[in-house]
Amino acid sequence: MELRTKEMLMSMGLYSLLTMVVYFVALSQAGAGFDPRDIAAGLLWLTFIFTSMLGLNRSLVHEKDQGCLEALLLSPVDRPVIYFAKVTGNLVFLLIVEALTIPVFAFLFLQGEAIDLRTMALIPLVLVAGSIGIAGVGTLLATMSVNTSGKDFVLAMLFIPLIYPLLLGAVMATGAAIVGTPEALGVFWTGMAWVIGYDVIMLLASYGLYEFIVGA
Amino acid sequence: MKSSITRAFIALVVGGALTLAAFLGAFFWAGVPDFGFVRTAEQTDSVRYQGPFVQEVDEARYLRNYVGYEADITADGTLTEGRITEAREDGVTLETDAGDVTIAAADFESAQVYGSTYGRPDWGQKIFYFHVPVAEISFIVFGFAAFYGIRFIMTRKREYDTKARVSMEVTLLFVMLTMATGILWTRAAWGVWWEWEPRLTTYFIMTLLVIGYFVLRNAVEDEERRALYAAAFGILAFIDAPISFFITRLIPSNHPVIERGGLEPPMLVTFIIAQIGMILLGYAIYQLRMGEVLLRDRIEHAKTLLER
Numbered sequence: 001m002e003l004r005t006k007e008m009l010m011s012m013g014l015y016s017l018l019t020m021v022v023y024f025v026a027l028s029q030a031g032a033g034f035d036p037r038d039i040a041a042g043l044l045w046l047t048f049i050f051t052s053m054l055g056l057n058r059s060l061v062h063e064k065d066q067g068c069l070e071a072l073l074l075s076p077v078d079r080p081v082i083y084f085a086k087v088t089g090n091l092v093f094l095l096i097v098e099a100l101t102i103p104v105f106a107f108l109f110l111q112g113e114a115i116d117l118r119t120m121a122l123i124p125l126v127l128v129a130g131s132i133g134i135a136g137v138g139t140l141l142a143t144m145s146v147n148t149s150g151k152d153f154v155l156a157m158l159f160i161p162l163i164y165p166l167l168l169g170a171v172m173a174t175g176a177a178i179v180g181t182p183e184a185l186g187v188f189w190t191g192m193a194w195v196i197g198y199d200v201i202m203l204l205a206s207y208g209l210y211e212f213i214v215g216a
Numbered sequence: 217m218k219s220s221i222t223r224a225f226i227a228l229v230v231g232g233a234l235t236l237a238a239f240l241g242a243f244f245w246a247g248v249p250d251f252g253f254v255r256t257a258e259q260t261d262s263v264r265y266q267g268p269f270v271q272e273v274d275e276a277r278y279l280r281n282y283v284g285y286e287a288d289i290t291a292d293g294t295l296t297e298g299r300i301t302e303a304r305e306d307g308v309t310l311e312t313d314a315g316d317v318t319i320a321a322a323d324f325e326s327a328q329v330y331g332s333t334y335g336r337p338d339w340g341q342k343i344f345y346f347h348v349p350v351a352e353i354s355f356i357v358f359g360f361a362a363f364y365g366i367r368f369i370m371t372r373k374r375e376y377d378t379k380a381r382v383s384m385e386v387t388l389l390f391v392m393l394t395m396a397t398g399i400l401w402t403r404a405a406w407g408v409w410w411e412w413e414p415r416l417t418t419y420f421i422m423t424l425l426v427i428g429y430f431v432l433r434n435a436v437e438d439e440e441r442r443a444l445y446a447a448a449f450g451i452l453a454f455i456d457a458p459i460s461f462f463i464t465r466l467i468p469s470n471h472p473v474i475e476r477g478g479l480e481p482p483m484l485v486t487f488i489i490a491q492i493g494m495i496l497l498g499y500a501i502y503q504l505r506m507g508e509v510l511l512r513d514r515i516e517h518a519k520t521l522l523e524r
Contacts, residue, residue, distance in 0.1 A: 161428060
């Protein structure tokens, strides 16, 4: 368990660093008038989405390879408990990687830009709310996709369209927090309302469906 | 089974006749709306020029429909005359004799936009009688797919899985038709093939979800597991359908919305006929495909019996 935690964090962290390199290349031809704050939120969530897909896939593949899931199902634990345990596990990994990614991202791309630290302090709220949705839906979908041929592609094909409403709200809120004007605060809470509404609906649906999926 | 095929054929004939009737009604009975208000520079193109016209605009966000028009804008008590060159959510930019002037949306009071009414019939609007019913059916059949998914999870009967799958196939067909007609219309009405606009975006996501359903089905070997996974994903995916349906009423969107009492009787009757016709066609396609699938199953079953 100890070993696997280290391995997961290493691979997810390095993956998010690699995306930074790709972003640098992608933005290298932007002119001097380009303001990275405008797209910072989008880039951040892009990193989180792809990193989380990597993490979700691996967390379930390990379980399947070593027969761990069967053992869990045999043990006298309620299946909803298994679901929330898996969600929490994925959520913790995701939050750690996010907490590491944001300073690195700010260091690489937002140096010298005017940033309001008071509104930036709201970003953890979006991160937690958004990550709960990602982990909740992602755990259910990864449980399905791990049993299919072409795991990675199936997970992406199911996960990205399904996560779209959350992504829209999260990018809206994060962008507003980065820009940080007084009007942006209203946009921030609109985005948060989207994310929290999505979390509630999707977590309930996933929680209800997990019981049937994991036993199949 | 035979009676359902008969019913399907009746629905096909009646639905086809009603759709044809709606098509004729759309072109020969229902009125054609004019293009309405256009900017002065385009007057020469007009068939029935109806003279200068002033449009009152009372909210800044509506000005995005009038980019390129001459306008007098009152903001903060002062009047600015000029041509609208850009309109964003936070403000509008006018090109005046004294250079560009930007007016913040917060200061905006009212605007008078100069143009003319335009007599050219808007034939592109006719796709409304086809595009809207097709889109409605795509939502309805998607709902059936999710419903049969729930039924399957509750009962674990194979017939519900087949029904959910066939519903999803019909959904895919209608979603594709909606996309095709919608893209033609946006080109005619907005001048672009595609725009990342709330309704179009959420509908595009819905298309991807329906395609994802079949990707998932094809990727699972075990039959029972495939049925369960597909049912679960169908239920999750359906959550996007209400979002897509209501989004034009929630966020400002370019996509038109039918308002209560907004249609004249000939247009309304044609529209209702088109809707009934399309529902019958959707039902017929579903039943015929269902019949085919059941027949295929019987053949497979017979084959396995013969091989023994």
